[in-house]
Amino acid sequence: MKLQQLLGEAPLKAILFDLDGTLVDSxxxxxxxxxxxxxxxxxxxxxxxxxxxxxxxxxxxxxxxxxxxxxxxxxxxxxxxxxxxxxxxxxxxxxxDSSSRSQLFPGVIAALEYWQQAGIKLACVTNKPERFTHPILAEFGLQSLLPVVVGGDTLAQRKPDPAPLLHACERLGVAAGNTVMVGDSSNDIDAAHAAGMPAACVSYGYNHGAPIAEAGADLLVDDFGSLR
The missing domain is CATH 1.10.150.240 (Putative phosphatase; domain 2)
Incomplete structure (x- = not known):
């Protein structure tokens, strides 16, 4: 598993996912x-x-x-x-209307189900306010796959601050050293590294118009399914 390789000998116990540009083309x-x-x-x-x-x-x-x-x-x-x-x-x-035009990126459901069945804990950590995040997760059938959600208004801090990632780890009951952040922007990378975890990024996301390849991700993939 590619994400396990990012942790070396430490076992992969949890994966945190950004929402916009990573799971959903919103x-x-x-x-x-x-x-x-x-x-x-x-x-x-x-x-x-x-x-x-x-x-x-x-x-x-x-x-x-x-x-x-x-x-x-x-x-x-x-x-x-x-x-x-x-x-x-x-x-x-x-x-x-926050979802009628949006679409899941290819491979998202299959990969999330794969990790869930493998016993890896999953969470969504996004800068989108919770009141918009939960309906989108529900619309695309992601609520049961991502039972822990940390939105942009859950805490006083948002990504690139590491606090939301550490809060998700606490709610999942895992250490940051056993966790990988998956996102599409420098915010995800900076937050992950500040939290003491590696960051994997998808190349198809947003990153406010800047090239994600230059942002320092520990792993960069062109499609979500190849993270497995």
Whole structure:
């Protein structure tokens, strides 16, 4: 098993997974909500391709990037819309539909079932707020496979801080030295290394538009299933 090799002689007992860009291609729904909120505030929609380069640091950062872009390109008159106003509009739009356009990446279910059957404990550690994370996990049948969820608002800290990863380990009853983080961004890598665990990354994710190959992952794969 590739993930076991990252730990050397220490047995693999748990795997932590990022959500957006790792398990689920959620950008289509994020982009739809972002465009709806931009238009609601008098700006043009940004489009899915552009939003895809903004994802990876949570909703507040996504909205910050969208607002910076909108203000720099829009012909809208008047003062800039406050960040909090656009963020609230985004949350309302995303709450209405966070999964109808999204898709699981290939190989996710089979790999998660494989690890679960092997007795390895699994958890989701994401910067997405819990109120959005749980419905998406339920929509794609991942709740039973990922019984522990640490969202972006579970603690005061979020990735790249190691606290969410260490909190997940505590809830799973495993040590960080027996755990691997699987994600798609530098946030996942930095959080894992700060927590004392290796990080495996998928190359197809978001990483806010930057090349993940340059981020220092301990393992980089092109498809989720090859992590097994």
């Amino acid at each position: 950008v289509p729904d994020l982009a739809a909500a972002m465009d709806a909120s931009l238009i609601h505030c008098g700006y043009p929609g940004a489009g899915e391709e552009r939003v895809r380069t903004w994802v990876g640091n949570g909703a507040a950062k996504l909205v910050e990037r969208a607002l910076d872009w909108a203000e720099s390109t829009s012909q809208r008159s008047g003062p800039p819309v406050p960040h909090g106003v656009l963020l609230d509009a985004f949350y309302l739009a995303y709450a209405e």
